[in-house]
Amino acid sequence: MEFYNLTALELAAALKKGEVSVAQAVQAARARMEARREDNAFLTPLSPAPESIDLDASPLAGVPMAYKDNICTRGVPTTCASRMLEGFVPPYDAAAAEHLTAAGAVCMGKLNMDEFAMGSTSETSCRGPVRNPWDPQRSAGGSSGGAAAAVAGGQVWYAIGSDTGGSIRQPAAHCGVTGMKPTYGAVSRYGLVAYASSLDQIGPIARSAADCAAVLDILRGRDRRDSTSVELPGGPLLDALTGRVKGLSIALPEQYLEDGLEGGVAAAVREAADTFRALGARVETVSLPALDWAVSAYYILACAQASSNLARFDGVTCGRRAPEGRDLAQLCAASRTQGFGREVKRRLLLGTFVLSHGYYDAYYKKALQAAALIKDGLNRTLEEYDLILSPVAPTAAPRLGESLSSPLEMYLSDLYTVPANLAGLPAVSFPCGLDGEGMPVGVQLMGRALEDAAVLNAAHAFQLATPWHKMHPEGGKRP
Amino acid sequence: MIWETVIGLETHVELATRTKIFCGCSTSFGAPPNTHCCPVCTGMPGALPVLNRRAVLLAVRAGLALGCTVSRRCAFDRNNYFYPDLPKAYQISQLYLPLCRDGAVDIGGGKTIRIAELHLEEDAGKLVHDPWTEQSLADFNRCGVPLIEIVTRPDFSAAEEVIAYLEKLKLTLQYLGVSDCKIQEGSLRCDVNLSVRPAGSRELGTRTELKNLGSFKAIARAIDYEARRQIELLEEGRPVVQQTRRWDENKDATFPMRSKENAQDYRYFPDPDLPPLELEEAWLDSLAAAQPEMAWEKAARYQTQWGLSADDARTLTGRKPLADYFEAVVELGAPPRRAAGWVLGQLLAALGARGLEAEHIPLPPAALARLIHLVETGALNRNTAARVLEAVFDAGGDVDGYVAAHGLGQISDPAAVEEAARAALAANPKALADWRAGKGKAKGFLVGQVMARLQGRADPALVNRAVDALLEESK
Structure with a gap:
C-alpha cells in the first residue's frame, strides 16, 4: 500500500484502525527519505523506533513528522543550517516539540533551511540548497524549504516550520503544500532559535488545511515560558472546519495583482477568487496603501532584532569557537567570520547599522511606526471583510542560483507575506494551481488575530472544492 | 581660583529575590561556579525571559520610599554589547520607559538629592582570571540576578554628601527588605560621575566616570582624588577628557579604562521578548499603603x-x-x-x-x-x-x-546566707574589730567575703541584711 501520500489525518485514522502500524509508517518514511535524498531536505535524519505510542494521545498520534532545524530538540543536533551551530545539541526541547512528543508525534529528523532562517530559497544553508521536488533545478523556497520539500516529496506527513516574513507560507506555495502561520503568540516560541522575535512564529506545513488545523491544535497554547504567547480562543480548530464559506466577505488588495506579478500566478489567484465566489463568498478588490512600506519596515525590524539575537554566538558559550583567537575581540570576530554565511552577515550588519547611535529614530523607530500603520490598515480592512486574499509570492519557485545574486530582488519577493508578520495576523498558504511550466502556485488567506480557525476553514472549504492540494510532484493527483 | 565639585551617582543594587529576574534559578551568593544556571540565564538559543513579579514589587517599594513617581506603564530594552560575562550579548534593562522617575532623598543638613530615575535590569556574570594558567573563566551564577539602578541628578558637591546619601539609601533598602546592600558581596555597587567647575559657574564641566569602587571608603577617597586631579589639570590649562576611570585601591588613584570600553554603542531597542509592563493603580496604592517602618x-x-x-x-x-x-x-x-x-x-x-x-x-x-x-x-x-x-x-x-x-541559680535561702555570713565573720576577726572601731569599709569587705563563700550567686540584698544582723548581734 502506497500510504506515503495519504494526508496526516488519513494516516492517523489508518493507524488507529490498525490497518498500518507505526513501525510501518516509519519504515515508509525512511524509504521515501532514501528515495528523495537528492532533495537535501534533511540535515539530521533519524531512525526512530517508537515502542509505545499512545494512539489516542491526539488525532495525529503515531504519524511521522520532522522539525525545521531551528526548533530545539533535546539530544538531537539543532544547527539552524549554520556552521556556527555545528555540533550544538540542546539539552532542552522547544515547547512545540514537547507538545508534539506528548501528542505521540514520531520525529524523523531535522530539516534543512536557510541559515538562521535568513533567506527565501533555502540556498543560504551551509549544507547546500534544498531542491524542489517538482523540479530539482528549482528552489523549494525558504526559509522552511526542507519542511515544504519533505512534505511535498512524501518523506513525512507533516513538518514544523517557522515563519518570520513568509518562511512557512512561501515554501509551501513553491512546493504545492499547505502552510499556516498562526496568530503571533498562538504557539510558544520557547526553544525556537530566534531570528526576529517580534515576528517569528512556529507553524505547520502539511498536505491539507485540515492537517494544519490538527497540528496547530497540538502546538497551540499559552506557555508561561514565552511572555508573548497567547491562548487561541475556542475549541479544537479541527472541529471548526465546517467547509462553508457562504456569506463570508473576502478582500483582494488590488495593488497585489498589478506589476511584478508573474502572469501564471496572477491568473491562479484570480481563479482562486472565482472559486471562493462560486462557493458563496463575496470577493471585492480593495486598496491598502500602507502595504507599500511593508518590505522596508520588515527588513529593518527583522535585521535589527537578528543583530541582537545572534550576538550571543560570540565564540564563548555555545556555538563555534575559532581556534586562533588571541584576545577577546579577535576570538569573537574570528568565530563569527567563520561561523556565519554571507546572507546572515549581510543582515547582521544591516541590523547593527540601523540600531547604531543616532540612527535608531531614523530607522528602527520609523519601522515600528510603519508596522503599526500597516497593522491598523489591515485591521481596518478586516473590520469590513472577514479575510484578505492575496498571492503568496510574485512567481513560482525560482531556479536555484537565480536569487542569491540579487538580494534586493529576493527581499522584494516577500511583499505578500510580511504584512501578516508585521500585524501578527494568522495567514495560510495553499495550492491553487500550476503555472505555465507546471510548477505549483499558492494563494494566501489572512484573517483577524486569534481567528486562526476562520482562516483554516476557508482554506479547507477551498480544498474540498478543488484538486490542487492533491497534486503530487511524482505525477498526477494523489488519490 | 575656587573650584566646586559636581557629582552624580549611579547605584546598582541587587534585589533580595529568591530567584533571578527572568528565570527560576537561585540568586544566592557564593555557590560553586555555574551551578545556578539554566538555558535562560546562560542565553542558550531559543530560551526566553519571563519577568519575576517579586523583582517588580521590590523595585516599586524602593521607588516609593525614594519619593519617585512609579510609571503605570514601563518597558524593557536591550542593551547590546559583547563581553564574555554576558552570554546573551545583551543586557535586559530599561532605557526608554523606566519603572520610576523623579524622586528625592533628604540626606540631612538641609540637603536633598534628586533621583532622576530608578529602573530594573539584570546583572551580568563574573570573569575569574587565573594568572597562573593565563586563562579567564566565566561564572554565570550572577547572570540574571535582578538589579535596580538608581540614577541621581548631579546634586552632590562633596564625598561626605555622597556617603551620607549611600548610608541613607542602604538603610532605606535594608528596611524595605529590597536588598541586603552588601558592598563587599557586590549587592550594592556605585559608579560616580564627577566634574569640577569654577565656584558659582552654572555650566557643568567635562565629567569622568569612576568605577571599581569596592567600599564607602574607596568611594570617598576616589572622589577626593579625582576632584583634585581634575582641578590640577584645569589649573595647568589642560582639558579634562571625558572617560571612564578605574579606581585602584592599592595605588590610591584613578586610571583611564581602555578606550574601547569608552567607545561603546549599546544599540538600545525595545526587547521584543517582553511585553510592556502595565501596573494597576490599585496595586500601586496597596503597596504604598503597606510600606514598612523606616x-x-x-x-x-x-x-x-x-x-x-x-x-x-x-x-x-x-x-x-x-x-x-x-x-x-x-x-x-x-x-x-x-x-x-x-x-x-x-x-x-x-x-x-x-x-x-x-x-x-x-x-x-x-x-x-x-x-x-x-x-x-x-x-x-x-x-x-x-x-x-x-x-x-x-x-x-x-x-x-x-x-x-552549672548550679548558677541565685541563692535566696536566708538560712544558707546566714550560715555563710557567720562563717565569714568567724574567719575574719580583724574585720570585725575594724567595724567595731567604726571603720565602715569593713562591712563591705565582709559582704564580699560572704558572696565569695557563695560563689557570687547570692542575692546581694539578702547578704547585706544577714551581715547587718550579725554585726548588730556582735555589738
Missing part, C-alpha cells in the same frame, strides 16, 4: 513609646537586623529599656569579640529575653547573667539548661 521612624517610636534615649534609638535602628533582634526580645516580654541595655551592651560586645555582623547573631532572641527575665525576677544576678550570656552565646542559647547544669 529606620528614622523606628528611632522616633523607640523614644516616644519606650523612653529610649535618642542615641540608643539611633544605634539600635542603624542596622535593621539589630532593630529586628531588639524588637523580637521586647516582643517576648523583656522591658524595652532593659532589653536595649543588654543588646547595646553585652550583646554588641559579644558580637564585636567574635567579629560578627548583626545579621548573624547566634543567640536566639528568646534566650536573651529569658536571661533578662531571670534577672528581673531575681533568679539570676546581673553579673552571673552576663557570664551565662557569654557561655551560651555560640551554643544554641539554652539559658535554663546552662544555669541548672
Whole structure:
C-alpha cells in the first residue's frame, strides 16, 4: 500500500484502525527519505523506533513528522543550517516539540533551511540548497524549504516550520503544500532559535488545511515560558472546519495583482477568487496603501532584532569557537567570520547599522511606526471583510542560483507575506494551481488575530472544492 | 581660583529575590561556579525571559520610599554589547520607559538629592582570571540576578554628601527588605560621575566616570582624588577628557579604562521578548499603603513609646537586623529599656569579640529575653547573667539548661546566707574589730567575703541584711 501520500489525518485514522502500524509508517518514511535524498531536505535524519505510542494521545498520534532545524530538540543536533551551530545539541526541547512528543508525534529528523532562517530559497544553508521536488533545478523556497520539500516529496506527513516574513507560507506555495502561520503568540516560541522575535512564529506545513488545523491544535497554547504567547480562543480548530464559506466577505488588495506579478500566478489567484465566489463568498478588490512600506519596515525590524539575537554566538558559550583567537575581540570576530554565511552577515550588519547611535529614530523607530500603520490598515480592512486574499509570492519557485545574486530582488519577493508578520495576523498558504511550466502556485488567506480557525476553514472549504492540494510532484493527483 | 565639585551617582543594587529576574534559578551568593544556571540565564538559543513579579514589587517599594513617581506603564530594552560575562550579548534593562522617575532623598543638613530615575535590569556574570594558567573563566551564577539602578541628578558637591546619601539609601533598602546592600558581596555597587567647575559657574564641566569602587571608603577617597586631579589639570590649562576611570585601591588613584570600553554603542531597542509592563493603580496604592517602618521612624517610636534615649534609638535602628533582634526580645516580654541595655551592651560586645555582623547573631532572641527575665525576677544576678550570656552565646542559647547544669541559680535561702555570713565573720576577726572601731569599709569587705563563700550567686540584698544582723548581734 502506497500510504506515503495519504494526508496526516488519513494516516492517523489508518493507524488507529490498525490497518498500518507505526513501525510501518516509519519504515515508509525512511524509504521515501532514501528515495528523495537528492532533495537535501534533511540535515539530521533519524531512525526512530517508537515502542509505545499512545494512539489516542491526539488525532495525529503515531504519524511521522520532522522539525525545521531551528526548533530545539533535546539530544538531537539543532544547527539552524549554520556552521556556527555545528555540533550544538540542546539539552532542552522547544515547547512545540514537547507538545508534539506528548501528542505521540514520531520525529524523523531535522530539516534543512536557510541559515538562521535568513533567506527565501533555502540556498543560504551551509549544507547546500534544498531542491524542489517538482523540479530539482528549482528552489523549494525558504526559509522552511526542507519542511515544504519533505512534505511535498512524501518523506513525512507533516513538518514544523517557522515563519518570520513568509518562511512557512512561501515554501509551501513553491512546493504545492499547505502552510499556516498562526496568530503571533498562538504557539510558544520557547526553544525556537530566534531570528526576529517580534515576528517569528512556529507553524505547520502539511498536505491539507485540515492537517494544519490538527497540528496547530497540538502546538497551540499559552506557555508561561514565552511572555508573548497567547491562548487561541475556542475549541479544537479541527472541529471548526465546517467547509462553508457562504456569506463570508473576502478582500483582494488590488495593488497585489498589478506589476511584478508573474502572469501564471496572477491568473491562479484570480481563479482562486472565482472559486471562493462560486462557493458563496463575496470577493471585492480593495486598496491598502500602507502595504507599500511593508518590505522596508520588515527588513529593518527583522535585521535589527537578528543583530541582537545572534550576538550571543560570540565564540564563548555555545556555538563555534575559532581556534586562533588571541584576545577577546579577535576570538569573537574570528568565530563569527567563520561561523556565519554571507546572507546572515549581510543582515547582521544591516541590523547593527540601523540600531547604531543616532540612527535608531531614523530607522528602527520609523519601522515600528510603519508596522503599526500597516497593522491598523489591515485591521481596518478586516473590520469590513472577514479575510484578505492575496498571492503568496510574485512567481513560482525560482531556479536555484537565480536569487542569491540579487538580494534586493529576493527581499522584494516577500511583499505578500510580511504584512501578516508585521500585524501578527494568522495567514495560510495553499495550492491553487500550476503555472505555465507546471510548477505549483499558492494563494494566501489572512484573517483577524486569534481567528486562526476562520482562516483554516476557508482554506479547507477551498480544498474540498478543488484538486490542487492533491497534486503530487511524482505525477498526477494523489488519490 | 575656587573650584566646586559636581557629582552624580549611579547605584546598582541587587534585589533580595529568591530567584533571578527572568528565570527560576537561585540568586544566592557564593555557590560553586555555574551551578545556578539554566538555558535562560546562560542565553542558550531559543530560551526566553519571563519577568519575576517579586523583582517588580521590590523595585516599586524602593521607588516609593525614594519619593519617585512609579510609571503605570514601563518597558524593557536591550542593551547590546559583547563581553564574555554576558552570554546573551545583551543586557535586559530599561532605557526608554523606566519603572520610576523623579524622586528625592533628604540626606540631612538641609540637603536633598534628586533621583532622576530608578529602573530594573539584570546583572551580568563574573570573569575569574587565573594568572597562573593565563586563562579567564566565566561564572554565570550572577547572570540574571535582578538589579535596580538608581540614577541621581548631579546634586552632590562633596564625598561626605555622597556617603551620607549611600548610608541613607542602604538603610532605606535594608528596611524595605529590597536588598541586603552588601558592598563587599557586590549587592550594592556605585559608579560616580564627577566634574569640577569654577565656584558659582552654572555650566557643568567635562565629567569622568569612576568605577571599581569596592567600599564607602574607596568611594570617598576616589572622589577626593579625582576632584583634585581634575582641578590640577584645569589649573595647568589642560582639558579634562571625558572617560571612564578605574579606581585602584592599592595605588590610591584613578586610571583611564581602555578606550574601547569608552567607545561603546549599546544599540538600545525595545526587547521584543517582553511585553510592556502595565501596573494597576490599585496595586500601586496597596503597596504604598503597606510600606514598612523606616529606620528614622523606628528611632522616633523607640523614644516616644519606650523612653529610649535618642542615641540608643539611633544605634539600635542603624542596622535593621539589630532593630529586628531588639524588637523580637521586647516582643517576648523583656522591658524595652532593659532589653536595649543588654543588646547595646553585652550583646554588641559579644558580637564585636567574635567579629560578627548583626545579621548573624547566634543567640536566639528568646534566650536573651529569658536571661533578662531571670534577672528581673531575681533568679539570676546581673553579673552571673552576663557570664551565662557569654557561655551560651555560640551554643544554641539554652539559658535554663546552662544555669541548672552549672548550679548558677541565685541563692535566696536566708538560712544558707546566714550560715555563710557567720562563717565569714568567724574567719575574719580583724574585720570585725575594724567595724567595731567604726571603720565602715569593713562591712563591705565582709559582704564580699560572704558572696565569695557563695560563689557570687547570692542575692546581694539578702547578704547585706544577714551581715547587718550579725554585726548588730556582735555589738
